[in-house]
Amino acid sequence: MEETWRWFGPRDAVRLPQIRQTGARGIVTSLHDIPYGEVWSVEAIEERKALIAEDASLGLRWSVVESLPIHERIKLNEGDQTALFDNYRASMRNLAACGIKTICYNFMPVLDWTRTELAWPTPGGGRALRFGIVEFAAFDCYMLERPGAEAEFSEATLAAAKAWAQRASEADKEKLLANIMAGLPGAYDRYDIPGLRKMLDRYRGVTPAILRENLARFLREIIPLADELGMRFAIHPDDPPRPLMGLPRIVSNEADIAFILGSVDSRANGLTLCSGSLGAGPTNDVPGIARRFAERIHFAHLRNVAKDADGSFMEADHLDGDTDMVALVSVLLEEQERRRLAGLADWRIPMRPDHGHELLDDIGKPTHPGYPIIGRLKGLAELRGVMRAVSSAKGWPLA
Template sequence: MKESWRWYGPLDKILLGEIAQTGATGIVTALHEVPYGEVWQRETIASRKADIEAAGFDWVVVESLPIHERIKRNEGDLSGLFANYRQSMANLAAEGIYTICYNFMPLLDWTRTDLAAPVARGGSCLRFSAPKMAALELFMLGRDAARNDYLPEVITEAERWFQASSDDERAVLMNSVMAGLPGAYERYDADGLKTALKLYEGIDRTALRGHMQRFLEEVVPAAEELGMRFCVHPDDPPRDILGLPRIVSDADDIGWLLEAVDSPANGLTLCAGSLGANPKNDVPAIARRFASRIHFAHLRNVKKDADGSFEEAAHLTGDTDMVDLVAALLQEEQRRRDAGDSAWEIPFRPDHGHELLDDASRNTHPGYPLVGRMRGLAELRGVIAGLSYAGTAAS
């Protein structure tokens, strides 16, 4: 497996020279400064790639080439946006970059309510609190329909938190929910979020699936011609929020989208944390079921609560059996090698991570600390080495 690291380019507080000291050899990044819908120019791609290679890395995955919200809403004449997207793909392929991770989450990317929840032995983690999210939906946004989305006891706790909270605490909650948006774009306040949500009125799960299928039909044939691999990132959290449908949350969803445009170029980013936050998901089983279509992996872990809350756990100590999951990925790599597949290696990155030691002083992108991810990478490297040795010894 290819050890990789997410880097936010010039926006990142962590330098490539520091990443080199983690032992990772691949970089996962994007042109976060380019507005959604515009073409990624080949010259800009080449320049970013040259910086990465000069530091001793390969640019192994684009994460992500974002999808304009109008495409997700299937709004108006989309021919120009699709043409721009395909041109960006062609420009990436011309520079030797062939794997694109993307998501189809409406409006928001990953969503958390707390960016620095304390962990038992020091440090902090990302957390999704169902009561806080319910408080935002019901009492800050006035979305009364959200009462159908939460347990009664969660709503009771949400109202208690809201009544006790200050304006500053509510602002921190809104900022935390907005923090998952990538790049350097303006975040929403409560009024702005209400306005943005209105644009999705009437778009239910069935409609959004249709919009996603249209997107795939527009780009997967181009990916096939270019020799590229698309890999969808599951929803995070894997549940509807803010009244917005989420359609990549479990094995059934994944099966649907891979069959909607049935091509090896239409694949999966196996995100252990996103899938692991859904209590019904058996993540190693999902990995084995869809192994041949996994083009990229995010390895992290979560610990779930009964009320729908969850938080980022250490990479080896959450609810998902990480050793079994890594074993599934190594088995798939071996199958590809045996079949003579030149693209047998699965790039992975240690996703998220606890803020440890001096991480908090760096003010990095939430969830992407240096020390915490380096700890995760070291633990995963040990698992991979142990499983690989055991396999060699057994043979």
């Protein structure tokens, strides 16, 4: 598979020469400074491409867009969205003209990935991301004070959450809010409690069925052009794959994915196989999901989680969580070999290590949460070993 690396642009504390030292050659990035709904111009895209390729000795290229964001009004089907769709299609044309044709995107309302702890201790002093159901319930029920929130948690969780809220200091509560907001991409402002309540109010009455139809409408608007341009769209699963703060989740399991890929039956309408997001769902068989939808997987985020019975989970080492990563990588490599033998030009599946632990000298550095260099380097090395071993055993090219 093509080894890629998420890079948040010139403001990222991880520099391009450091990325090259990991062995990755493909860069996964976005133009985070451009507000949602505005056009990505050819000039802006080429400027970012030139920055990535500036040092030719590194051999880096912009491989995947993560992401070309979808405006909240499209998710809500709110007001006249004609200009938003026109702008989105203009950005697609400009990206294709610049040779960038794989787009990872998500349809999660309001927030992207959500965690309650960004520095959960691991043996030896490392730090990991964690989603704690008790802390999240405390936030939802006793900080956000969302009407009806208590009905979504067990009695044991509610009791523990109430105890947490009663003993928590204002600093504890501010930290929890900041941690939950940290999953928003790039440089965008985070919500405070009143701002978050206001956003949630906009989604009042939006059921999973309504959000699903809004996604299907988005796909009907953009996939025909993606087909024409030879582009590949790859939706990212919900993270975590469960309702949050009353917001519907529609990319959480095998049935959701089947609906999405079937809503516009085109190879351009595909999946980002995120093993961590899907792996946090207690009933999800991640290698099985990968096998069922293999032909439509256009990008892979490979990471692992270790789940608790109450719905909590933490980011595990890449090979040591609840998902059988060897089985999953084997499925992806088998599909890649099928594409190669079929003569497809885009036969290689781009992958990236995701959400590494903070380790060694990375601890305390101002990297994006979940994106330190050493933890991801460790994960990439482990995954590279699995890919090499599987490919060698099968007699497949080491690509």
